[in-house]
Amino acid sequence: MSELRKISRREFMKRTGQAGGGLVFALTFATACTPADEVADPVARKLASVAPNVYVNIRNDGIVEIYCHRSEMGQGIRTSLPQVIGDELEADWDKIKLIQAIGHEKYGDQNTDGSTSIRKHFDLLRNAGATARDMMIAAAAATWGVPAEECVARDHAVHHEASGRSAGYGDLVDAASGMPQPESAEFKSPADYKYIGKPMDTIDGMAFTTGAAKYATDMVLPDMLYGTIERCPALGGSIASLDDAAARAIAGVVDVIRLPEPSSPPVFNVLGGVAVLATNTWAAERGRAALEIEWDLGANAAYSSDTYKEQLIASASAPGRVTLNRGDADAAAASVHEAIYYAPHLSQAPMEPPAAMARVDEDGNCEVWACSQDPQTARATVAGTLGLEPEQVTVNVTLLGGGFGRKSKPDFIAEAAWLAREAGRPVKVQWTREDDIRQGYLHSVSAQYFRAGQDENGATTTWLHRTSFPSIVTTFAPGVPGPQANELSLGAFDSPWDVPNLRIEACDAPAHVRIGWLRSVCNVFHAYGAGCFVDELAHVKGRDPKEHLLEMIGPARQINPADDGADYGNYGQDLAQHPVDTGRLAAVAEKVADMAGWGRELPDGHGLGIAVHRSFLAYVGAVAEVSVDANGMLKVEEIWTCIDAGLVVNPDRVRSQMEGAAIFGMSLALHGEITASGGAIVEGNFDTYPMCRMSEVPHKIHAHIMESDALPGGVGEPGVPPIAPAIVNAYFAASGNRVRELPLRNAGLV
Amino acid sequence: MAVKFLLNNQEVDLDVDPAMPLLWAIRDIAGLTGTKYACGKALCGSCTVHLDGQPVRSCVLPVSAAAGKTVTTIEGLSEDGSHPVQVAWRELNVAQCGYCQSGQIMSAAALLERVPNPSDDDIDGAMSGNICRCGTYTRIREAIHRIAEDQS
Ligand code: FES
Ligand code: FES
Numbered sequence: 001m002s003e004l005r006k007i008s009r010r011e012f013m014k015r016t017g018q019a020g021g022g023l024v025f026a027l028t029f030a031t032a033c034t035p036a037d038e039v040a041d042p043v044a045r046k047l048a049s050v051a052p053n054v055y056v057n058i059r060n061d062g063i064v065e066i067y068c069h070r071s072e073m074g075q076g077i078r079t080s081l082p083q084v085i086g087d088e089l090e091a092d093w094d095k096i097k098l099i100q101a102i103g104h105e106k107y108g109d110q111n112t113d114g115s116t117s118i119r120k121h122f123d124l125l126r127n128a129g130a131t132a133r134d135m136m137i138a139a140a141a142a143t144w145g146v147p148a149e150e151c152v153a154r155d156h157a158v159h160h161e162a163s164g165r166s167a168g169y170g171d172l173v174d175a176a177s178g179m180p181q182p183e184s185a186e187f188k189s190p191a192d193y194k195y196i197g198k199p200m201d202t203i204d205g206m207a208f209t210t211g212a213a214k215y216a217t218d219m220v221l222p223d224m225l226y227g228t229i230e231r232c233p234a235l236g237g238s239i240a241s242l243d244d245a246a247a248r249a250i251a252g253v254v255d256v257i258r259l260p261e262p263s264s265p266p267v268f269n270v271l272g273g274v275a276v277l278a279t280n281t282w283a284a285e286r287g288r289a290a291l292e293i294e295w296d297l298g299a300n301a302a303y304s305s306d307t308y309k310e311q312l313i314a315s316a317s318a319p320g321r322v323t324l325n326r327g328d329a330d331a332a333a334a335s336v337h338e339a340i341y342y343a344p345h346l347s348q349a350p351m352e353p354p355a356a357m358a359r360v361d362e363d364g365n366c367e368v369w370a371c372s373q374d375p376q377t378a379r380a381t382v383a384g385t386l387g388l389e390p391e392q393v394t395v396n397v398t399l400l401g402g403g404f405g406r407k408s409k410p411d412f413i414a415e416a417a418w419l420a421r422e423a424g425r426p427v428k429v430q431w432t433r434e435d436d437i438r439q440g441y442l443h444s445v446s447a448q449y450f451r452a453g454q455d456e457n458g459a460t461t462t463w464l465h466r467t468s469f470p471s472i473v474t475t476f477a478p479g480v481p482g483p484q485a486n487e488l489s490l491g492a493f494d495s496p497w498d499v500p501n502l503r504i505e506a507c508d509a510p511a512h513v514r515i516g517w518l519r520s521v522c523n524v525f526h527a528y529g530a531g532c533f534v535d536e537l538a539h540v541k542g543r544d545p546k547e548h549l550l551e552m553i554g555p556a557r558q559i560n561p562a563d564d565g566a567d568y569g570n571y572g573q574d575l576a577q578h579p580v581d582t583g584r585l586a587a588v589a590e591k592v593a594d595m596a597g598w599g600r601e602l603p604d605g606h607g608l609g610i611a612v613h614r615s616f617l618a619y620v621g622a623v624a625e626v627s628v629d630a631n632g633m634l635k636v637e638e639i640w641t642c643i644d645a646g647l648v649v650n651p652d653r654v655r656s657q658m659e660g661a662a663i664f665g666m667s668l669a670l671h672g673e674i675t676a677s678g679g680a681i682v683e684g685n686f687d688t689y690p691m692c693r694m695s696e697v698p699h700k701i702h703a704h705i706m707e708s709d710a711l712p713g714g715v716g717e718p719g720v721p722p723i724a725p726a727i728v729n730a731y732f733a734a735s736g737n738r739v740r741e742l743p744l745r746n747a748g749l750v
Numbered sequence: 751m752a753v754k755f756l757l758n759n760q761e762v763d764l765d766v767d768p769a770m771p772l773l774w775a776i777r778d779i780a781g782l783t784g785t786k787y788a789c790g791k792a793l794c795g796s797c798t799v800h801l802d803g804q805p806v807r808s809c810v811l812p813v814s815a816a817a818g819k820t821v822t823t824i825e826g827l828s829e830d831g832s833h834p835v836q837v838a839w840r841e842l843n844v845a846q847c848g849y850c851q852s853g854q855i856m857s858a859a860a861l862l863e864r865v866p867n868p869s870d871d872d873i874d875g876a877m878s879g880n881i882c883r884c885g886t887y888t889r890i891r892e893a894i895h896r897i898a899e900d901q902s
Binding site for chain 2: 199201202204208211214220251252280283350352353399403430433664694697699
């Protein structure tokens with residue numbers, strides 16, 4: 001059965017943001033060449049080629065260039081993106097050359113955030129491949145003087161079965177150069193997929209294993225300087241006095257430059273501070289250590305996590321703004337259970353700390369090379385910082401040594417651009433690990449209050465959830481008092497519980513640091529609180545946690561939080577296409593429980609815990625098995641996960657994301673905590689902000705992918721949220737102790 | 751001051767501050783960027799290289815300590831990515847972002863040199879100094895076991 005979903009050309013252009021500019025239809029050699037700055041291969045650039053759209057360029061040597069407009073940070077998009085385009089294009093995998101696209105609106109949305117690369121771009125990518133394929137077919141048909149319907153594309157060539165003629169794609173470039181681009185294209189039947197749904201090897205595998213992979217930190221330019229920046233320990237502070245004489249005296253130090261003061265709100269602007277520029281990293285670091293700076297710490301100098309925690313818990317304990325209401329959550333109940341959950345700030349801590357190289361030419365135009373999750377925002381931010389038009393800024397995207405949300409924020413790129421202009425030489429800004437952990441955009445600290453009422457039969461009839469955390473929106477706008485709808489949409493509004501009375505309240509919390517996204521964002525603490533509290537209810541009722549969880553999820557149905565007055569975002573996608581489907585949530589719970597052998601007899605001191613969560617349009621269930629030794633120490637023995645993300649493009653990359661998400665979730669459950677004292681962040685490196693190591697992670701982390709032909713959901717983030725509650729619930733099962741604060745290391749368990 | 755050593759089988763003679771960490775000498779002065787910075791405090795293993803065959807954290811080792819010795823980085827582990835550890839890493843698609851993997855591979859190669867058939871405890875001991883924020887540990891363990899099996 002052939003799938004006949006089509007995108008009109010108008011729609012295609014709208015999605016690629018080209019409606020105004022117009023697509024170039026007939027591309028000859030002269031116009032078909034893509035910008036040279038995207039391609040470092042001058043030989044290839046001399047070849048004739050045809051570009052059916054901005055994502056595909058077919059060369060007359062038969063190589064198909066595919067432009068990857070999404071950033072690679074470990075999720076495997078540089079493999080799965082050409083899988084989708086190449087499949088529709090009927091391209092040979094070995095004849096695809098992947099080119100990382102610059103930041104440019106012609107590609108449409110490039111913000112690699114929110115697990116969107118496949119879920120929001122699947123049709124766009126299929127269309128890019130399918131229209132290119134049809135263009136090749138049209139070129140062959142015209143050359144042979146036969147109807148296009150009689151031709152088929154297969155194995156990087158077009159074939160006319162009736163006459164036995166074939167022509168490779170490279171040989172059709174000339175003919176195609178005069179052809180109009182097909183208005184629309186029929187998508188392949190999923191049954192015919194060659195690459196989509198297959199575990200293709202990572203395209204960068206050789207580079208990753210030989211040291212050839214280039215990250216922003218690896219960029220080198222002639223005459224460059226290495227820069228490091230001392231910034232104010234507290235957000236919004238400024239320099240009271242600076243003595244840079246000792247720094248300037250260090251051999252190799254070339255310049256010491258003050259950056260512009262930070263803005264309020266901070267947005268993505270530079271954070272101020274003093275940069276030391278030198279001929280190598282070591283000299284720059286030594287120069288920085290020799291700076292004598294007195295800081296005026298400013299308005300956030302009193303920020304201390306100890307007192308803030310009390311304040312946050314008090315906020316969550318009192319009524320807040322009602323943001324969703326069904327029935328009456330205050331209705332009388334036979335019994336009531338309540339609890340407060342607390343989780344601290346976290347830092348994304350990608351393995352590659354933020355780094356960017358910038359160069360400004362004689363005309364003032366700026367070119368940067370950066371590990372950016374969002375190159376268009378980087379372009380706009382650099383333009384704003386330097387007072388340029390966006391057209392004067394080129395953003396080259398390197399590989400990202402991890403992102404996790406940190407590299408959506410281009411503040412470090414703006415720093416490099418500003419310093420390059422001031423220094424009159426190319427500058428690479430390298431954040432240290434301490435800079436990364438102390439000066440970043442932190443994941444929100446949170447407190448959540450839950451109260452549930454049960455009837456005489458033990459059925460839960462009321463559910464009140466109050467959530468309190470400083471809002472990400474404070475980073476962008478002044479006067480934001482507390483959680484916003486877009487954040488409550490992340491795992492609070494789409495609460496799956498089958499209860500007649502449900503209320504969600506947002507409780508105020510001021511921000512004293514830059515707040516930003518971290519892998520799965522507010523879902524982390526919402527899933528943790530709700531996932532643990534529902535487990536508490538099971539034990540209060542004397543029920544099996546998995547059976548009780550399924551009962552709480554209730555019958556298969558679709559939930560629309562707007563019915564209860566919530567301003568629900570659904571990850572920017574249509575609820576009709578991507579409903580909140582409790583049936584799929586229950587199915588992953590059942591499946592993961594089966595995988596883990598739920599109900600089996602466990603060794604002494606072991607316990608199983610289960611949690612489920614929907615985020616980024618995907619449904620994930622997790623079971624953790626933990627053991628508690630004679631000293632009360634916790635060990636996570638094994639983790640099972642199950643994801644329903646609809647159709648998946650590369651099952652191996654999905655599995656690797658689930659494995660990694662389990663460990664990311666373990667790290668935050670066991671170790672992750674960022675605290676402030678006197679306005680400054682206390683932790684600084686992996687000794688004080690530890691994360692899981694080889695010796696403490698399970699030898700087996702199982703990841704099952706549900707077979708599904710539903711529209712693709714997200715993959716990079718949804719694996720994280722259910723992990724912490726599964727571990728905490730398993731610890732309760734093993735020990736009888738309920739821990740309501742993360743990380744568990746503060747309870748002396750690890 | 752000039753510091754001479756053998757870097758990936760090539761004599762190098764670097765005019766550097768002898769206190770400069772080997773990491774920055776390799777990256778900024780010798781121009782080999784496969785060895786990565788991630789903590790600078792011997793806490794994460796990203797900068798692991800071999801010094802006379804032993805795995806060391808180059809971020810805390812002064813370049814002067816390499817004088818007269820042999821330094822091998824990821825670029826020198828094999829000419830063409832054919833070292834068994836590199837091959838196994840690709841077969842199992844270990845890498846996610848890849849950033850920590852130079853250090854992971856150098857640590858694993860040194861372990862297998864010393865203990866051709868490592869136990870899980872051996873792996874924990876040799877590999878726990880290498881952090882992977884992407885969480886590729888289970889595949890790293892599997893890859894090391896696979897290499898040991900293939901070679902026995
Ligand atoms: S950079 Fe050397 S151990 Fe982390
Ligand atoms: S693969 Fe990304 S840090 Fe290890």
